[in-house]
Amino acid sequence: MKKNYIILPLLCVCMTMAAQDSTKVHRHAEDSTDVFYRHLNLNEVMVTGVTGDTKLKYATAPVSIVTPQELKATASTNIIDAISHEPGVSQLTTGGSISKPIIRGLGYNRVVVISEGVRQEGQQWGDEHGVEVDGNSIGSIEILKGPASLMYGSDAMAGVVILHTPAMLPEGTMRANVGSEYQTNNGLFNYNLSFSGNQKGIVWDARYSDKMAHAYKNKYDGYVPGSQFRERAGRAMLGISKTWGYSKLAFSAYHLTPGIIEGERDAETGELVRDEGYSGHSYGKSLPFQQVKHYKLVWDNNINLSSGSLKTIIGYQHNRRQEYEESPDEYALFFKLYTLTYDLRYLTHEWNGWKFSTGVGGMYQKSSNAGEEYLIPDYRLFDFGIFATATKSLGEHWTVNGGVRYDHRRLHGYELLEDDEQRFTDFSRHFNGVTGSVGAVYNINEHFNLRMNLARGFRTPNMSELASKGVHEGSVRYEVGNQQLKAEYSLQGDLGLDFTSRYVSAQVALFANRINNYIFIHRLNEEIEEGYLTYGYTQGDARLLGFEAGVDFHPVHSLHFSNTFSYVDAQQMHASDDTKYLPFTPAPHWFTELKWEIIHHSHSTINHHHHGDHSHRSLLNNLYVAASLDSYLKQSHIYSADDTETPTPGYALLNLSAGTDIQVKGKKVAEFYVTANNLLDKAYQNHLSRVKYADVNTVTGRCGVYNMGRNITFKLVIPITL
Numbered sequence: 001m002k003k004n005y006i007i008l009p010l011l012c013v014c015m016t017m018a019a020q021d022s023t024k025v026h027r028h029a030e031d032s033t034d035v036f037y038r039h040l041n042l043n044e045v046m047v048t049g050v051t052g053d054t055k056l057k058y059a060t061a062p063v064s065i066v067t068p069q070e071l072k073a074t075a076s077t078n079i080i081d082a083i084s085h086e087p088g089v090s091q092l093t094t095g096g097s098i099s100k101p102i103i104r105g106l107g108y109n110r111v112v113v114i115s116e117g118v119r120q121e122g123q124q125w126g127d128e129h130g131v132e133v134d135g136n137s138i139g140s141i142e143i144l145k146g147p148a149s150l151m152y153g154s155d156a157m158a159g160v161v162i163l164h165t166p167a168m169l170p171e172g173t174m175r176a177n178v179g180s181e182y183q184t185n186n187g188l189f190n191y192n193l194s195f196s197g198n199q200k201g202i203v204w205d206a207r208y209s210d211k212m213a214h215a216y217k218n219k220y221d222g223y224v225p226g227s228q229f230r231e232r233a234g235r236a237m238l239g240i241s242k243t244w245g246y247s248k249l250a251f252s253a254y255h256l257t258p259g260i261i262e263g264e265r266d267a268e269t270g271e272l273v274r275d276e277g278y279s280g281h282s283y284g285k286s287l288p289f290q291q292v293k294h295y296k297l298v299w300d301n302n303i304n305l306s307s308g309s310l311k312t313i314i315g316y317q318h319n320r321r322q323e324y325e326e327s328p329d330e331y332a333l334f335f336k337l338y339t340l341t342y343d344l345r346y347l348t349h350e351w352n353g354w355k356f357s358t359g360v361g362g363m364y365q366k367s368s369n370a371g372e373e374y375l376i377p378d379y380r381l382f383d384f385g386i387f388a389t390a391t392k393s394l395g396e397h398w399t400v401n402g403g404v405r406y407d408h409r410r411l412h413g414y415e416l417l418e419d420d421e422q423r424f425t426d427f428s429r430h431f432n433g434v435t436g437s438v439g440a441v442y443n444i445n446e447h448f449n450l451r452m453n454l455a456r457g458f459r460t461p462n463m464s465e466l467a468s469k470g471v472h473e474g475s476v477r478y479e480v481g482n483q484q485l486k487a488e489y490s491l492q493g494d495l496g497l498d499f500t501s502r503y504v505s506a507q508v509a510l511f512a513n514r515i516n517n518y519i520f521i522h523r524l525n526e527e528i529e530e531g532y533l534t535y536g537y538t539q540g541d542a543r544l545l546g547f548e549a550g551v552d553f554h555p556v557h558s559l560h561f562s563n564t565f566s567y568v569d570a571q572q573m574h575a576s577d578d579t580k581y582l583p584f585t586p587a588p589h590w591f592t593e594l595k596w597e598i599i600h601h602s603h604s605t606i607n608h609h610h611h612g613d614h615s616h617r618s619l620l621n622n623l624y625v626a627a628s629l630d631s632y633l634k635q636s637h638i639y640s641a642d643d644t645e646t647p648t649p650g651y652a653l654l655n656l657s658a659g660t661d662i663q664v665k666g667k668k669v670a671e672f673y674v675t676a677n678n679l680l681d682k683a684y685q686n687h688l689s690r691v692k693y694a695d696v697n698t699v700t701g702r703c704g705v706y707n708m709g710r711n712i713t714f715k716l717v718i719p720i721t722l
Contacts, residue, residue, distance in 0.1 A: 065143075084099070090589070095261050097213070105544050111158045120132065128260070144160040154458055178193055183714075184713075203246075265697055291323075296318075319335070357403075363383060376481075385407040389403030397442055405436060406432070411466070429466065434456075437454065477533050478528050507548075514542075520538065562592070570637075578641040599622070631651075671718075683709070692705070
């Protein structure tokens, strides 16, 4: 899969316009190399920046873009898994259904996920809490790397993952799709349906998907109990789109039932403990498991004014998370989370080289416990932020931008008495933060662009860090919060250089990040509950250094040879040798791919011969084959105190993939993709896998559970013309 991580603020929304304009540059028949070149043509591709639509060449902050075609051609088990190979992006995993995004070594509440235009709120503080979004409802993805507190407030310290729904269709069109997917390792079966249209400015989009998987397997563990899951999701959108702007209302529902991998082993055989009658091929539930439900209602509006545009978006979310331990009918933990978000911003048109934007946004949140066990108290959260940004073009070569933001957040935790003993105390915390950024782009010439950015990030401690007190079953530990924690502040500098040409493109992005009051969890030398180690939250100063680099060669028509490399060194300052490295820092990652476009006819070519030479009506179109090597180096920079982390050996995974459009009389009737991941069935553990620290196999001496073995994925997409 081709990697594109040009430096820009927020995602490409006008790819089609750019593709049409860029044909002025190329004269030979279109193929994947043309597509790649168009994506890197900084003078043509448009993005949505902090002050509206902006040419890519004028953007300052680093980002990765995952296009709709790349998403369809990618084999994954969830939406974060689908982006985990992007430069600078990793995932913290618990089996196949739960993944948390890590950007440049930072994750949890330091990464904001935007879905349907609002921040996704689903108790993301937990190790085993994934992102409650259906991947089949996503059209494209943008990954902003670095502090983005200017636009998104607290928590956007590491970056932002923006999940874009498919764009509204042009007037007078309707479109339907039927898709199906099967994976050989875990028996994953997925089907999805969609129907969208635009008739006289009335727009709609309806989607449904159903996904199930039994336990995955690898050659060391066999089938892994608790790795099975079931996912169902639906989305409905209705709106109006006119010359004055648009207004649309979207509702989505997401249900996930993941098993919990405990990793317990038989002391004599070393095999994973399985319930009597357990079958790795079973799609049914087995204890323990979770039940996660997420509902979202979003009202999105944009009004075009003579001087600019006014955008308003209001979102309501309800997250329900239950954990079943002893009985499939009785839950132990039950969290209910209600979130109301609002955002209002005004963006001006360009005037004498200037563009401005200003806005206000925030959220109200309520969380309550409805189970028999407790980990965090009931709480209320209220925050708001106000910001202003400006962009100025200086001649033909320089563009500068910057902005400032003020945030206020209030947290209130409520008292809880359990058996006449105080479990949680009543407390309140207030946080205020001033953040901002300043950046510049120097367009040296049509091939080279130099980018510089300096940004200040801000994050308040979450309720788990402040007040947790109880057994966190997903982490198999007793956790103790710290109500005295201060807010985190970061200062990050970015420097990037990119080169684009017809046959070669290359990029390098360097970053240095200093974080004051970095919050992390560590082991305490006390036992509060028998059978569980005790961990508490503390903080210190940290610094992170790293880079992403990439180069793509395509000197031969229809042939790509691409390479990307990501590295981050994350350390706690003024710390001892066994505590100086921040925990869960991703290993250095090198990805290389050779891709050959065997058959590619542009639509214009096919239409041109539609009434003439029937030889151009080939059965296959956009046919490609690719081989890739996904390599992770050894990670020995670990937080080794109290065996919090252990080193992880390096490994390399060989992957093969192919895809094609299937045509009948020049008309596309289907898309077909096949991907073989870990073709050589390598037994490995990713450094960010949480099940790496499960029980030791007393027979082999190996610790923890290994990742999925060889997995072949088949995808079929059938478009229906209406």
